Structure formats: structure tokens, C-alpha cells
Amino acid sequence: MTSSTAALVQLDADHGLFPAWCGVWAATERLDRPDQEPRPVSDHVALARQLAEPGGSRGGAHRAALVGGEVVGALRLILPLKDNPTMAVVDLAVHPEHRRQGLGRVLHDEALRLAGEHGRTTLITEIDEPGHDVPGRRFAELLGWTCDLAETRRDLLLPVDEGRLSAVEADARAASAGYRLVTWRDRTPEEFLEDRALLEQRMSTDAPHGDLPVEEERWDGERVREYEAAHIARGRTVLSAGAVREGRMVAFTDLQVPLARPERASQGGTLVLREHRGHRLGALIKAAVLRELAVAFPEVRRVSTYNAETNTPMVAVNEALGFVPAGRLTSWSRTLG
Ligand SMILES: CC(C)(COP(=O)(O)OP(=O)(O)OC[C@H]1O[C@@H](n2cnc3c(N)ncnc32)[C@H](O)[C@@H]1OP(=O)(O)O)[C@@H](O)C(=O)NCCC(=O)NCCS
Known part of the structure; x- marks a missing residue:
């Protein structure tokens, strides 16, 4: 055929x-x-x-x-x-x-x-590249696509090493005085809904996106609720943590657990607002969701995350927590016509 x-x-x-x-x-x-x-x-x-x-x-x-x-x-x-x-x-x-x-x-x-x-007129695609020379890469190159972003996948095998986790936490707590840690599951607390929308909007352009031709996304509280409902509909539960200062949530992180097969969880977005960086908030909230995960889903064996290598602060936090490289994900674009 x-x-x-x-x-x-x-x-x-x-x-x-x-x-x-x-x-x-x-x-x-x-x-x-x-x-x-x-x-x-x-x-x-x-x-x-x-x-x-x-x-x-x-x-x-x-x-x-x-x-x-x-x-x-x-x-x-x-x-x-x-x-x-x-x-x-x-x-x-x-x-x-x-x-x-x-x-x-x-x-x-x-x-x-x-x-x-x-x-x-602009097309975007992702190619999972667990090893070298995957067919998708050859195919995309042949058909006029350009690789705009390469992210390394890193996996953390669970349970997390307690010594590492407590060291990251102690360090983060010392650097983040004045910030309050909050955690929730699936539904952002109403009081932080608009803050969450702003964080998602910033996420669409602040997280390194290489040369990908993407515009900032538009988010409001309603879109956050749509996004949350979509995770539930897809059979996932989402464990989240945020950092709050003067009543506003200025950082968040999500960890998604597929309920039917909880062995492998995925790190969702993590963002600290630009004006609040430098206080180890990224480490604080990521360590917090890992703690939540250990209590709620001890059966999870692995967490996967994707980061651009240029995202030095995020990669440093992940490595401190014990994440190790496990392939890469590339993002490509092509114009029509
Ligand atoms: C990439 C993929 C869709 C290609 O499907 P396919 O039916 O084999 O593609 P085609 O037969 O139309 O191949 C078109 C051309 O791509 C190139 N190509 C495809 N697979 C290739 C491979 N394994 N090695 C080298 N070149 C390859 C070749 O030039 C090929 O033309 P040729 O067979 O005449 O030499 C398929 O390998 C796949 O499903 N991969 C996983 C998902 C993925 O990466 N999707 C791509 C996102 S853009």
C-alpha cells in the first residue's frame, strides 16, 4: 500500500x-x-x-x-x-x-x-527526541520547518532524597523571608485567581521560548478555570504551590498526576514574576509540591520536566532537587505560503 x-x-x-x-x-x-x-x-x-x-x-x-x-x-x-x-x-x-x-x-x-x-500562517509543532536522529527531525527539516527551541527533559526518580530536599528547602526558606507559601489542589483559591491569570500570561512569553514566533497569551480568571477543568476532564489531578507577598500571589508551580497511571507525574508551569526573582521562590514552591506529592501520591515513581538550557535558574533548581537528563523536546515553526 x-x-x-x-x-x-x-x-x-x-x-x-x-x-x-x-x-x-x-x-x-x-x-x-x-x-x-x-x-x-x-x-x-x-x-x-x-x-x-x-x-x-x-x-x-x-x-x-x-x-x-x-x-x-x-x-x-x-x-x-x-x-x-x-x-x-x-x-x-x-x-x-x-x-x-x-x-x-x-x-x-x-x-x-x-x-x-x-x-x-504560522505553524508550530513539537518533536520528542529521546535519542539522536529521530525520524520527526529529518521529516520536519525536509518539509521546511525550523527548530526554534530545544528543551532538555529531566526526570526525578522518587522518593526524593531527603537530604537534598531538606537542603533545598532550608536554603529557600532563608532567602524568601516575607513570602508566604500556599498550596492547593486542582482549583486555584478564588482570592488568587486573577494573580494566577497574570502568571499564566507572563508564562507564555517569560519562559524561554527561543525563536518561536509566539505572542503573549491573553488570560483571565475564566480561562484559568477552563484550563483547570480541562486537566480534571483529562483524568489528571494538579498539585500546586504558590508564593504570596502582601496578599498577591507572585509565583506558582503545578505538578500533574495522571490518576489512572500515577507512576509518572509531569511538572507543569513554574513562574516567578520578574520583580520577585532572586529570593529562591522557584525552589521554595517546587520543594513544597514535591512534599505534597509524597504524602498524597506515594506511588508516583518519576517526575518529568522540560527546560530550555538557557533557563539557568530553573535548571539549577531542578538539578539541586536531583533531576537528571532524559532526552529532549524540540519546538519547530514554519510559515505557510
Ligand atoms: C515523522 C513521521 C510523521 C514521518 O512519517 P512517514 O509516513 O514515514 O513520512 P513520509 O513517508 O511521508 O516521509 C517523507 C520524508 O521524510 C523523511 N523521513 C521520514 N522518516 C525518516 C527517517 N526515519 N529517516 C530519514 N528521513 C526520514 C524522508 O525524506 C522521507 O522521504 P523518503 O521516504 O522519500 O526518503 C513519522 O516518523 C512519525 O510519526 N514520527 C513520530 C511523530 C513525529 O515526530 N511527528 C512529526 C511532527 S512534524
Whole structure:
């Protein structure tokens, strides 16, 4: 079979082929990271429903590539609706048993067509690179994409070494006098909702993003609640910590735990407002969520985080906590036309 016999089908979460579409991602993830469970179908379903929700901050489209009635390729386009109006995020994968037959190109052509149809002129994608020379990199280079950002993935094996954690905490407490630590789960306390929105907005441009052509995102309390609800819908619980000064939350960090498979948690965003940096608040809040995690989910074996190497302060905190390199994630862009 070749790409000339492939058919493209439009899907949503309720389509009968959606589980097979998710299977393409699972097969890809198993090949790339055999020691790790792939994302469950429920995660893709919840994201698809969120993208289809009227009034949400992101829209999207799904396509399956079929050969002989079998789903062998998957495409998802995510369209920001509240900011970045010319951008589209592209995720595409071909089942490992059907590669090098031109299916990737078919899905890529469809991504360009769909993006154009929605008035998008800048495309963004991410490539997981657990090792060297992954096919996605060759493919992206060939099709005119530029690598704008490289982030190192670091994993922390749990339980955390108590000596390290208490040393980081002691150091952070000494440097952060005047700041109060707060923790919560899943829902930002109402009193900090607007502060959280500002932190998320800053996160979109303050965290190093290399040459990625992204504009600052627009966040308000409502979008924070939408974001929180999306995590719950995707079967995750989020443990968070923040630093408060004079009643305002000026730093936050999130740790996401997939409830069906809690062995591997992921670090979400961490940001300290520029004007409050230099007080070890990053270390203070990250150590706090690790403590919360140990109590609430002792079954978590590993936490993964991604950082640009230029993000020296964040990398230093992570290394002090015992995170070690485990591959990289690259972000790419391409203009349309
Ligand atoms: C990248 C990916 C989508 C390519 O799918 P595919 O169906 O094999 O792609 P195609 O057959 O259309 O390949 C197009 C060209 O890309 C290049 N390419 C693809 N895979 C390659 C590999 N493993 N090594 C070197 N070049 C490769 C080749 O130039 C190829 O043309 P050729 O086969 O005529 O030499 C697939 O490997 C995949 O799903 N990877 C994991 C997810 C991913 O990285 N997605 C990319 C995000 S942009």
C-alpha cells in the first residue's frame, strides 16, 4: 500500500475510528519511549471535546489517514482562539509499521490546507527526541520547518532524597523571608485567581521560548478555570504551590498526576514574576509540591520536566532537587505560503 491509496477522514471524539486514531499515538509513543505507558485514549478524548467546546480558548480539527480501512496516521490541529490568531499547532504521527510510504507527507499537506482554511500562517509543532536522529527531525527539516527551541527533559526518580530536599528547602526558606507559601489542589483559591491569570500570561512569553514566533497569551480568571477543568476532564489531578507577598500571589508551580497511571507525574508551569526573582521562590514552591506529592501520591515513581538550557535558574533548581537528563523536546515553526 502507498500514500496514493490513503484516504483522509475527519474525526471527532465520538467517531467510531477515534480509538484507532489514538492507537497511532500509542504505537508511536511505545516505540519512542518503551519504558513509559503511552497517553490513554481518555486523554485524547477529553482534549478533543475541549477543542470542540463553543466559547473555549482553543479550537481544533482531527484527521485520520486510512489504508485498506485501517487507521495508520493521525493529525490534530489546535487553533488558539483568544490570542495568536495566525498560529496553528500541528501534531502528526504515522504508525511505525506504515512509515516511509509517503503518509507523513499526506498528513502534512492536509495540515497546511486546514491551517490555510482557518487563516493561519504560522505553524508550530513539537518533536520528542529521546535519542539522536529521530525520524520527526529529518521529516520536519525536509518539509521546511525550523527548530526554534530545544528543551532538555529531566526526570526525578522518587522518593526524593531527603537530604537534598531538606537542603533545598532550608536554603529557600532563608532567602524568601516575607513570602508566604500556599498550596492547593486542582482549583486555584478564588482570592488568587486573577494573580494566577497574570502568571499564566507572563508564562507564555517569560519562559524561554527561543525563536518561536509566539505572542503573549491573553488570560483571565475564566480561562484559568477552563484550563483547570480541562486537566480534571483529562483524568489528571494538579498539585500546586504558590508564593504570596502582601496578599498577591507572585509565583506558582503545578505538578500533574495522571490518576489512572500515577507512576509518572509531569511538572507543569513554574513562574516567578520578574520583580520577585532572586529570593529562591522557584525552589521554595517546587520543594513544597514535591512534599505534597509524597504524602498524597506515594506511588508516583518519576517526575518529568522540560527546560530550555538557557533557563539557568530553573535548571539549577531542578538539578539541586536531583533531576537528571532524559532526552529532549524540540519546538519547530514554519510559515505557510
Ligand atoms: C515523522 C513521521 C510523521 C514521518 O512519517 P512517514 O509516513 O514515514 O513520512 P513520509 O513517508 O511521508 O516521509 C517523507 C520524508 O521524510 C523523511 N523521513 C521520514 N522518516 C525518516 C527517517 N526515519 N529517516 C530519514 N528521513 C526520514 C524522508 O525524506 C522521507 O522521504 P523518503 O521516504 O522519500 O526518503 C513519522 O516518523 C512519525 O510519526 N514520527 C513520530 C511523530 C513525529 O515526530 N511527528 C512529526 C511532527 S512534524
